[in-house]
Amino acid sequence: MFQELKNKKVLFITTKNLDYLRNTQELRLLREQAAQVSVIGVKDKSYPLRLIKVFFKLLFTSCKKYDVVFVGFAPQLIVPFWSFKFKRSELYIDFFISMYDTLCFDRKKFSPDSFAGKRLLNIDKKTLRQADKIICDTKAHGNYFAQELGAHPEKLQVLYLEADKSIYYPRHGEKPQEARGKFTVLYFGSVLPLQGIEVVLEAMNRLKDDPNFCFYFIGPIGQDIQKPQGKNIHYRHWLSQDELAQYIDFSDLCLAGHFNAKIQKAKRTIPGKAYLYHAVGKPMILGENLANHELFSEQEKGIYFVEMGSGEKLAEKIKKIANIGR
Structure with a gap:
């Protein structure tokens, strides 16, 4: 370059x-x-x-x-x-x-x-x-x-983005107590509209009573947004980069997105978090759009796509991936 x-x-x-x-x-x-x-x-x-x-x-x-x-x-x-x-x-x-x-x-x-x-x-x-x-x-x-x-x-x-590989790399750390023995799913974001957090929250709500899952949502969710609650759902307002890298490392699946189907910009950009997940070597779900396909393909191990805008489809995809790993 x-x-x-x-x-x-x-x-x-x-x-x-x-x-x-x-x-x-x-x-x-x-x-x-x-x-x-x-x-x-x-x-x-x-x-x-x-x-x-x-x-x-x-x-x-x-x-x-x-x-x-x-x-x-x-x-x-x-x-x-x-x-x-x-x-x-x-x-x-x-x-x-x-x-x-x-x-x-x-x-x-x-x-x-x-x-x-x-x-x-x-x-x-x-x-x-x-x-x-x-x-x-x-x-x-x-x-x-x-x-x-x-x-x-x-x-x-x-010029595609890149992860800081001095921070984001495979660490092979242990899961927290509440996540042990469970399929751990992580999402983090700054809660911008194009990220489609309502889709993520709907998927979590659909799976909140399944004891086989553990969800972590990291990001500053406002009081005006209804958050699903359950024993297997954990919220963190924000983490340092090093702490975030540890959470990504112990997760089994990471949600990248973008998931908002109405904002066209969401279909033209690759979410920054995708680069971080990839650097740590974690399986991830991306929104089905042309931008994400520029760098990622389902022929690559651990790469999955889902229809944007549907919490139901996202929940189904999460369950399907969890069953593959069992």
Whole structure:
């Protein structure tokens, strides 16, 4: 990846925290090829504070000496305002998400026809138009950027996510007491709409009285969401990465998704958790969509697909996989 940058000077800019996995992945790949990689980014936890500090650093940075400017996560926050500084450099952007798609169709913060919706669309299009190379996370997402947002297909390049293998690897640890002797199923997520947690919860509800199962749901579920209760269902609000890796390791089956069938973005992205499960070598259930099929196949051991949007189908798939292991 990025072989064309060999012996070139690169300026990497990001408004996301520097230890964010996508940043560390791209910086590693850039440093493997480029002669020099300089970084504008900060470690502050506050996004507005990070943005202000990045803007301030950009103000006093001369970009003329760089062959390439690479803008990481959310280039829409940088490119429309600072492109005048990048005119003498090739511009690479990681168009990881569309602001328009995410805020209008995924999280439904704005109507697509509202002033804010149209503004987000224009920002997306302007950012894509000014880039010389567009990095995206899946071919399906890239096709959407080309068809709906006007990205030039020849500029698109796919870079799939990866797991941090210093944390996520097979550990062969023991199960907690409540999970011993049971088929242990794990789901974790930040409870975003496209993840389809209602499908996961419905599947858990259908299997809650089966003593052969033990379910772990890790994520910040709100008070407004009805959670199935049972002796074999355990909730954790959140875990550190190391703790999460341990939970994945002792589980028999992990739920990857995405499971929401109504949000189209869910069909164009591979869930980040799938990369973690795969790194630990765990069987997993993925949503049936084109994006997931770009990397995964049921011909591979431990890879299963299920119809998106159906808790009933997910519960049936979980039972079927559990019976295979008995």
